[in-house]
Amino acid sequence: MDNTNVLEVKDLAISFKTFEGKVQAVRGVNFELKKGETLAIVGESGSGKSVSTKAVNRLLPKKNSIIESGQILYEDKDLLTISDKEMQSIRGNDIAMIFQDPMTSLNPTMQVWRQIAEPIIAHQNVPAEKAKDKAIELMKLVGIKNPEQTHKHYPHQFSGGMRQRVMIAISLACEPKILIADEPTTALDVTIQAQILNLMNDLKHKMETSIIFITHDLGVVAQMADRVAVMYAGQIVEIGTADEIFYNPMHPYTWGLLASMPTLDIHQTDLYNIPGSPPNLLHPPKGDAFAPRNDYALAIDFEQEPEMFKVTDTHYAKTWLLHPDAPDVTPPAEVIRRKAKYEALFTSKKISSQVGGEAIGSRG
Ligand SMILES: Nc1ncnc2c1ncn2[C@@H]1O[C@H](COP(=O)(O)OP(=O)(O)OP(=O)(O)O)[C@@H](O)[C@H]1O
Ligand SMILES: [Mg+2]
Numbered sequence: 001m002d003n004t005n006v007l008e009v010k011d012l013a014i015s016f017k018t019f020e021g022k023v024q025a026v027r028g029v030n031f032e033l034k035k036g037e038t039l040a041i042v043g044e045s046g047s048g049k050s051v052s053t054k055a056v057n058r059l060l061p062k063k064n065s066i067i068e069s070g071q072i073l074y075e076d077k078d079l080l081t082i083s084d085k086e087m088q089s090i091r092g093n094d095i096a097m098i099f100q101d102p103m104t105s106l107n108p109t110m111q112v113w114r115q116i117a118e119p120i121i122a123h124q125n126v127p128a129e130k131a132k133d134k135a136i137e138l139m140k141l142v143g144i145k146n147p148e149q150t151h152k153h154y155p156h157q158f159s160g161g162m163r164q165r166v167m168i169a170i171s172l173a174c175e176p177k178i179l180i181a182d183e184p185t186t187a188l189d190v191t192i193q194a195q196i197l198n199l200m201n202d203l204k205h206k207m208e209t210s211i212i213f214i215t216h217d218l219g220v221v222a223q224m225a226d227r228v229a230v231m232y233a234g235q236i237v238e239i240g241t242a243d244e245i246f247y248n249p250m251h252p253y254t255w256g257l258l259a260s261m262p263t264l265d266i267h268q269t270d271l272y273n274i275p276g277s278p279p280n281l282l283h284p285p286k287g288d289a290f291a292p293r294n295d296y297a298l299a300i301d302f303e304q305e306p307e308m309f310k311v312t313d314t315h316y317a318k319t320w321l322l323h324p325d326a327p328d329v330t331p332p333a334e335v336i337r338r339k340a341k342y343e344a345l346f347t348s349k350k351i352s353s354q355v356g357g358e359a360i361g362s363r364g
Pocket of ligand 1: 016025043049050281
């Protein structure tokens with residue numbers, strides 16, 4: 001991995017017009033994506049993960065979304081201001097996206113192998129016959145059964161899960177510079193999930209693809225991510241290397257997320273749950289949006305929004321606890337107790353990158 005930024009998101013704010021008023025879905029997001037790195041974005045449902053990354057490919061609904069501020073810089077261009085035509089040539093070629101919902105981006109009237117082969121023919125200068133072989137090979141890799149026959153099928157002849165795999169094959173076929181994967185494997189079984197995560201890791205190592213990976217599964221984060229951004233109520237509240245986020249988390253929200261992570265020996269039903277619910281973004285609260293749910297909240301949290309405090313050159317957290325005058329607070333025992341478990345996860349990541357990923361899929 002080198003240190004070049006392939007993408008820079010600056011001060012991004014996005015809202016939606018709704019019947020109730022304006023929903024401030026993304027409220028001042030900053031991050032950069034480096035060449036060949038995987039950045040995971042985590043956070044509860046509704047925190048703005050999908051909206052901020054859809055903005056990168058300009059896939060937000062035109063009818064009610066408003067870009068309030070910000071820049072998305074890719075190769076000296078601001079993706080928010082280039083023409084639709086320029087954006088079209090970037091989308092799917094340079095920047096590919098795998099969604100939760102697969103039907104939207106498949107062409108219903110084209111055999112699936114052609115949809116997979118198209119970017120291979122167009123961008124890699126490969127003859128059609130060879131591209132067809134490669135398409136069939138990719139279909140096999142993403143777990144589509146019997147691709148020697150099914151490659152001629154149309155999207156409607158596949159089940160939802162199989163269409164999801166076709167879409168993943170298309171995204172991988174273009175060998176994009178940036179791959180945005182929005183919970184790409186949540187609906188798939190563990191074996192196929194592991195295969196797809198491996199494919200993404202291969203692409204990253206061979207092509208220096210940069211990946212933005214959105215997931216609720218912190219086990220997958222530990223196995224995939226170089227860096228992690230934690231989102232809450234439309235903002236990034238903590239960002240750092242995977243090691244920093246797992247071993248030295250600073251934001252009480254990150255503590256809560258980590259404590260609610262399933263591990264091999266703690267089952268979903270016994271997990272910690274962060275009390276309360278996120279704020280209504282029609283009327284974002286004054287101060288720190290997490291304060292009402294935060295056992296460690298200080299008086300100032302209810303008055304003033306904290307800045308992003310620097311922990312290291314790579315680690316930042318938006319909490320008043322990092323102010324020099326704040327009291328010393330240690331994370332809850334549960335977070336400390338889990339460090340040993342992450343150790344195991346990170347070990348499997350290291351093994352998997354050496355032997356090609358056999359160890360992936362340790363979710364309990
Ligand atoms: N088209 C839309 N119109 C109105 N509000 C929207 C629209 N799309 C998203 N929102 C709102 O924006 C906020 C952020 O949504 P987003 O989809 O980015 O959340 P998320 O972090 O991806 O959640 P999840 O983990 O459930 O996918 C939510 O409050 C959501 O209700
Ligand atoms: Mg989402």
